[in-house]
Amino acid sequence: MRRRSVAILAATGAVGQRFIQLLENHPWFDISVLAASERSAGKRYKEVCAWRMETEMPKEVGEMTVVNADLKSVKEAGDVDLVFSALPGDIAGPIEESFATELPVLSKAAAHRMEDDVPLLIPEVNPEHLELIPIQKRRRGWSGFISTDPNCSTIQLALTLKPLMKFGLRKVIVTTMQALSGAGYPGVPSLDIIDNIIPYIAKEEEKIETETKKILGVFDGERVRLADMAISASCNRVNVKDGHLEVVYVDLESKPTIEEVKEAFRNFIGEPQRLKLPFAPEKPIIVRDEIDRPQPRLDRDAGRGMSVVVGRIRNDPVMTLKYLCLGHNTIRGAAGAGILSAELMVAKGYI
């Protein structure tokens, strides 16, 4: 397979650093351009990046010269087959559109997620939504395109809801306990979270409640019809570094046994597994039977951070079932999600 050259927008931020870490030694992708704000442009990456990963910054990345995050600068800086955007939500919109006129843009930002002709992709869940891409290119007259990854807390939830669809998923209530790294850097002040919980994350509940319906929706050849279900989310920030833990209550039309539900989770695989994509975890969903799992620190690295771990599946006196799900928010929920999406697009010929 021909190797692809990758540009990363917002390469010095938390998600950007995670992209760099995960792309080291990737079998298909090479980092060719690192872009960031004007302030960093022209300097070597290691001079402008406050690297915060637990592994060392790859030496050759540290020596690369950062360029400004505009199409012209990026194209001049090197070959680019695709662009990973880790831009902050408030500025991502127009910059990503500019890039998409010529290049495939895989965005972690919320700006374009809910647009009609933009995929909101989880490779195992809704790969057929990629068919929006030719529609989008035609409609917008772009030679590139934008595809988006969902919000971190939504990805792991939707992954576990997908195998429940066959039981007739009607209602979902989810309460999240989300990790600090989800807020980026510097993010949550330590004085706010020590010996404390912050029971509010701006826009997070709305994202879960709207994005999930699109992800689980049906592509009808032209657009995605939102899934017909009621979803309610309550989001909390807790004193955990990585790994969102979610308490999920679901109402199902049919009344499967706990064992049937476990089987549905365990047997769930998708296109990435069938295509043996490099970042595809062997099991998208891992079911743990211990009474007190999943736990963020113990389970977030399952499947190299790409598996979602489910546990405590039990009958519910109000809804049908309740269970827990846990995902690594900056791997499966961010940079790893983007890389898996890119792999799927390459395998399917979109890039």
Next chain:
Amino acid sequence: MRRRSVAILAATGAVGQRFIQLLENHPWFDISVLAASERSAGKRYKEVCAWRMETEMPKEVGEMTVVNADLKSVKEAGDVDLVFSALPGDIAGPIEESFATELPVLSKAAAHRMEDDVPLLIPEVNPEHLELIPIQKRRRGWSGFISTDPNCSTIQLALTLKPLMKFGLRKVIVTTMQALSGAGYPGVPSLDIIDNIIPYIAKEEEKIETETKKILGVFDGERVRLADMAISASCNRVNVKDGHLEVVYVDLESKPTIEEVKEAFRNFIGEPQRLKLPFAPEKPIIVRDEIDRPQPRLDRDAGRGMSVVVGRIRNDPVMTLKYLCLGHNTIRGAAGAGILSAELMVAKGYI
């Protein structure tokens, strides 16, 4: 008012220490006997107690000689008008019964909570359940009696559900994020909770699901008929010292506005407020309007730890409403609850 003499069972434990701290300078109660396990009996309190309160151990308490937690030893040690039991759940049952043959026992243990003739009391919520006491004394042939306080996570939930009853409370889903002190001492190992959540607390979900129905049930002159509602709980331990935070979803028959619900919370008072009991907070429920409150560290001491703080009341796409409630688990949820219960019993003539 005649002062009452109080014995504390399990006086060296976490709840026992909190009783001692809160009873210092109490206008009605004097600590006359401290009881603990045989190992501590015969020694001065300050020699056997690893005091962990942030305030100093009261000097005169430190000098008291601890006695064994049996009726004979306690009676010999001093006058006793009532007994606070902070005994561990697995041994509380028979010991409390032995004391109750002669004395009023106010128990924080789970052993007797769900028995037919034993009050499960929250003074603001179900003071009429105290009428079980004469029934219990008659039936069991005791001159004393047992009254119980609910589980800590249940107390704060039930307090906030009570004012919602008038809207036709049909279903409740609650997800808790509970503080470390709820597990007693030594309790949760630090290695288990650093950078982590433990999504399981033994028997906690069952306690919430059963106790709430009894607390909100109707005393029909002979027994308490359980409230007719469905309740589901998911309980998690988080890295917070004190203060349980609960995410509550309720389904109501009538559809009150958010403002009507706030009014119901704000205006809620009970017997303790009407009787101006010493430990009664001015407001049992405090409503906060900020987008990100209540928070454990900022709100747990409201009303000197006796108020429950409610916030983020909003409409819910699946149920009717969702909101947060927070209470201090070792004050309103444990020792403070016991003291307020005792005050109510004194005021009503039961002690």
Next chain:
Amino acid sequence: MRRRSVAILAATGAVGQRFIQLLENHPWFDISVLAASERSAGKRYKEVCAWRMETEMPKEVGEMTVVNADLKSVKEAGDVDLVFSALPGDIAGPIEESFATELPVLSKAAAHRMEDDVPLLIPEVNPEHLELIPIQKRRRGWSGFISTDPNCSTIQLALTLKPLMKFGLRKVIVTTMQALSGAGYPGVPSLDIIDNIIPYIAKEEEKIETETKKILGVFDGERVRLADMAISASCNRVNVKDGHLEVVYVDLESKPTIEEVKEAFRNFIGEPQRLKLPFAPEKPIIVRDEIDRPQPRLDRDAGRGMSVVVGRIRNDPVMTLKYLCLGHNTIRGAAGAGILSAELMVAKGYI
């Protein structure tokens, strides 16, 4: 005693909030003016302040209109007898000088601490340094003056070194473990400190090493001659909310017994105690005999946060002695220090 009117500069910041909290119901001082940056000027305090104290914002303070932190605006806003400055170090210098032309300025900023004619005051340690004030006023031609409080980690150290001076204090090595609140707000990002230590605090070691010598120096009628001793500091940030813990090694000329050292600590009092100033703790230094104290969470509130707690005093194989000291960094180390300094100046007629 005539009440004094107080202006607070940087009233919305962490130290400013602590000033407001501590001045509530102060017997001598009334807050008459709250000043902050231009962005907040003209608005009510409660609208611009993200209040982070565990106690509620005083109602009347919340209604006060914030003014810009310049002399003219502050004077127009109300009567002012003295000014507490909690301004950030990088801008404090010229602003404080401007105020000092007319008013007494008590500064928590580092800008003027080491200037020859400016007191660096710890009321129990060097009250005679206040005699620099008339020299300063004369030399600078001001009707007001500037007096400074030392750095938080220095105050508690110097307080414990003072009673050791009589044993011939020659060398000091101190390793600090400092609380998050010392970095202000937002301060330390939670991602940097969870499961971690940051072994560096900008300029902190230099402050300890230089300020201590001035504080313990002798006023010779004209200037302060720096104490003749060697001091070395290593400063670390740890995951604690409030309370700096310091490990101190001292080399002494005479070789006192541990008991003599404890006596020196226990018997130490200063002008604030003799004058019974409102914020003076009964004991500036509390000695604890337990093997594992002082601890930040258990001891930081001793003496309402104004006492320094000392423990584990023992002989040292390299120096003479080693011990621990702990102080509340935002009370004794910041706002409380300023208030006690002001009280001393009032009592001594400087204000």
Next chain:
Amino acid sequence: MRRRSVAILAATGAVGQRFIQLLENHPWFDISVLAASERSAGKRYKEVCAWRMETEMPKEVGEMTVVNADLKSVKEAGDVDLVFSALPGDIAGPIEESFATELPVLSKAAAHRMEDDVPLLIPEVNPEHLELIPIQKRRRGWSGFISTDPNCSTIQLALTLKPLMKFGLRKVIVTTMQALSGAGYPGVPSLDIIDNIIPYIAKEEEKIETETKKILGVFDGERVRLADMAISASCNRVNVKDGHLEVVYVDLESKPTIEEVKEAFRNFIGEPQRLKLPFAPEKPIIVRDEIDRPQPRLDRDAGRGMSVVVGRIRNDPVMTLKYLCLGHNTIRGAAGAGILSAELMVAKGYI
């Protein structure tokens, strides 16, 4: 090289688990016997071990039957070439002696560390102390022997002191900030350490002060003459999972420049590096130049947890130099230390 069969004593504890984790796929060693207390004997490892590593328990280990930790049971359970003892200090003494009558015992316990004929080994620092083994065997009439690894906080300190010996090391003052995992499991209660520091670790200061002198001592053909230096330690427990951070002050006869000291650290290697032992890190000491490193979470895994990371080397106003060192306490400080010691003994023909 012939593979060696290994028995682990106290295999279910925190250090035992780390041994199992690190020995997975070891090129020289196979785990043949797992021993623990009588309570676990006869059961499968996975049934009796509350596994707490972040990686999964090796499948084949989980299926092994645990035996009682006595010589007879262990020998019956399988071939054993050497024994790793992770026994608790209070019971390790006689059990280890019993095993040593026939087998090489590598002990993590303190029981035998300071005995005259027992090596206290850090493979890079004092490999020549292994020559005590034949002396020990002869003197005690054993066909096996005991060798010990130092205390975790001592290992990393002594490793960094060794290259400073050439500058004439006279005095050392060390203040430690030690991780929770150093206390084993359940270890430190979370209620004790949240928002807190515990400034005392039983026997830790004594261990550092005595063991270091033996490790750095000279083997004279018969015994180890203790190094002639003064050492003082102050030990603190902080809220960090893994990785002890130590602030070190040293007094040196010669006055090397900072650059000379860095060179001494950087160039330091020992027998494990020369022999290319499997667990030998490329660099025993890594020098970081950033102003704020080492940090526990960022640096503890350097060299797969086997390197010690040094930083902030600077001149000291009281002693000669001060610096920081950090090591992974359960890898370089415990199980990894034992494995490296075993490798050295195999390479040198002692096993």
